[in-house]
Amino acid sequence: MEANQSMNDQFLILINRIIEENLSDENFSVEKLAEEAGLSRSMLHRKLVKLTGKSATNYIMEIRLNRAKELLEKDVATVSEIAYKVGFNSTSYFHRAFKKRYKVSPGDIKKKTTASQHHQEDEPNPANKIRNKLKLSGLGMAASLILLAIIISGGIIYFVFNQNNPPVKSIAILPFDNLSPDEENRYFADGIVEDLLNRLSKIEDLKVISRTSSEIFRDKGNKTVPEIAEILDVKYILEGSVQRETDKVRISIQLIDALKDNHILSEQYDRNMSEVFKIQGDIASQIVNELSVYLSDHQLGEITKSHTSNLKAFDYYNIGHLQYCFCTEEKVLASVEYFKKAIEEDSNYALPYAQLAPAYWFLSGSDYFTSRKAGRDSAEMMARKALAIDKNLAEAHAALGTINMEGDLNIEAAEKEFQKAIALNPNSSEACKEYAEFLNVTGRPEEARGYMNKAIILDPLRFNVRRISTILYMDEGNYRKALEENKVCLEIIPDHSVHLYLYFDIYLGLGNEKAAYESFRNAEIITGEHPVEEVDRAYQKEGIDGIIRLRISRQNSPIEKAYSYIKLREYVRAIEVLVKASDHNQLPPFELYRLNHFHPELESYSAFAALKKKMGLD
Secondary structure, three states: OOHEEEHHHHHHHHHHHHHHHOOOOOOOOHHHHHHHHOOOHHHHHHHHHHHHHHHHHHHHHHHHHHHHHHHHHHHHOHHHHHHHHOOOOOOHHHHHHHHHOOOHHHHOOOHHHOHHHHHHHHHHHHHHHHHHHHHOOOOHHHHOOOOOOOOOOOOOHHHOHHHHHHHHOOOEEEEOOEEOOOHEEEHHHHHHHHHHHHHHHHHOOOOEEEEEHHHHHHOOOOOHHHHHHHHHHHOEEEEEEEEEEEEEEEEEEEEOOOOOOEEEEEEEEHHHHHHHHHHHHHHHHHHHHHHOOOHHHHHHHHOEEEEEOHHHHHHHHHHHHHOOOOOOOHHHHHHHHHHHHHHHHHHOOOHHHHHHHHHHHHHHHOOOOHHHHHHHHHHHHHHHHHHHHOOOHHHHHHHHHHHHHHOOEEEEEEHHHHHHHHHHHOOOOHHHHHHHHHHHOOOHHHHHHHHHHHHHHHHHOHHHHHHHHHHHHHHOOHHHHHHHHHHHHHOOOOHHHHHHHHHHHHHHHOOOOHHHHHHHHHHHHHHHHOOOOHHHHHHHHHHHHHHHHHHHHOOOOOOHHHHHHHHHHOHHHHHHHHHHHHHHHOOHHHHHHHHHHOOOHEEEHHHHHHHHOOOOOO
8 A cells, every 4th residue: 555655656746847847848738748757648647637636737737826826925926927927828817717726816815915924924824835745745846836837828918918007098998797687688788888999999099908808807706906907908997887678778887097996987877778879978978088088079079979879780780799709700600690680770880881891801712602702892892881871980991901902902002991990990909900911911020010019909818819910920930929929819719720730830930840740749639630640650751741741631721732832842832732723713812912922932933923923913
């Protein structure tokens, strides 16, 4: 019995030592842990479950969070800094994981520590007990440092948002509580928030955080308003609630100066439903007055006007917009149906037309349209209809910019539309993101990064914003930053297949072929697109080239295949794929333009020059 106990202790010592030795490796995974322990992943899992009752993933996470708690109790740094030290790439994810384990927020631990620091120094705490147990096992201080490295996630969001001096005129609107008995009314409450954001975002002197990023605080638990403001880097927070019953509505709001944690405005509106849109204009005006924001006559008109007076249309649009933000074909298809319903209810409602434009362009390469051109034409028609109703609708101008850029390769027209959209709505993260892409491909990378960073500041936790930022860093050749940004993407949407495979390209860019192979292998374990044995055979036979060829065998997109052949320096094969795609109308001119911009070496091939001429790019 004692011998068996000793073997189990030695196994746990070995596992902790391996983790400890890989502390600085932010990509340390269960697979790597199993490999270094000389076990299969399944065997490692079974042994840890038997000895600790925890899976390998949970075992590692528990160690990380224990260390975080110890650091918080010592009050050695801010919450965000501690999140970074223990490896969280997302401060918000650190908050959620910590609260799930300890039932209190990191901020609460820190406050309690500050209030009773001297007393706590004399009292043993749970973290010290854990550390002392590790010392008895022969691991000593090093084992307690295990936690310091395994979560290197939170640094990015901390870097971007944890600033001591947020802009004086900056605000985030948290999701309003739905106090109605019908859960479906949550969409109405969300619509109220979205409408307020649309109104306030027109103001150039006011920084407004987009709804996507505020959404993570729907269930804020014990998180305080100052903590939320610190994460989002704003001075003011607007909270509220909505209660809707038959033809009556009650909207309550509280505007809070987060730096002082003071309520500076608290109002309750009891009105008929028919007055709900006027209420929103009144709320926006009151916020502007409280923040002493200067408004031109035009801006005042923009924040008080309503796009529709039809409540059903308003509900349909907001449900559709929520679906669209998921950026998957299934969700975008669902959003289209809701936008159409909104238009059926109110044919003069400009916003659903404007949102149908990017939705149709997104779907233009799918079976929803007979051809990409049909999707492009439908997208432009929707944008034009929106502008016929409201010529100052930034969303429609941004959509036209994208269509002109990606659909027509009309560089001059695209830039004018993007600039118009940003001028009309300086807080539009979507317009900033699209313009950044435009600037990147047209050879202005520094300007592109400037607009991309602005999009991140306005919508830090939106997947599509961070996705494009990752790609821009890769295009710049800044693979270290690309690696950090890709991790944020996977914090927002875990196990997203595109970003799992992006690790492969990023590590190739960093010159780390072993990490590239391991990241591709890990992606296969999660997605199941290739049997892992097939990946191993390909790597053993041809190294990284074998992995790339395996990847080509499963790629459906001609442009993706071309990029893969370029990695192999098989330029003739890449051009053959592009020519074939062009012959079948499967190669958008913009994609060829982009590829040519980042791979000018193709121009030395006559077949590529002929292809460019055929597609009007010479």
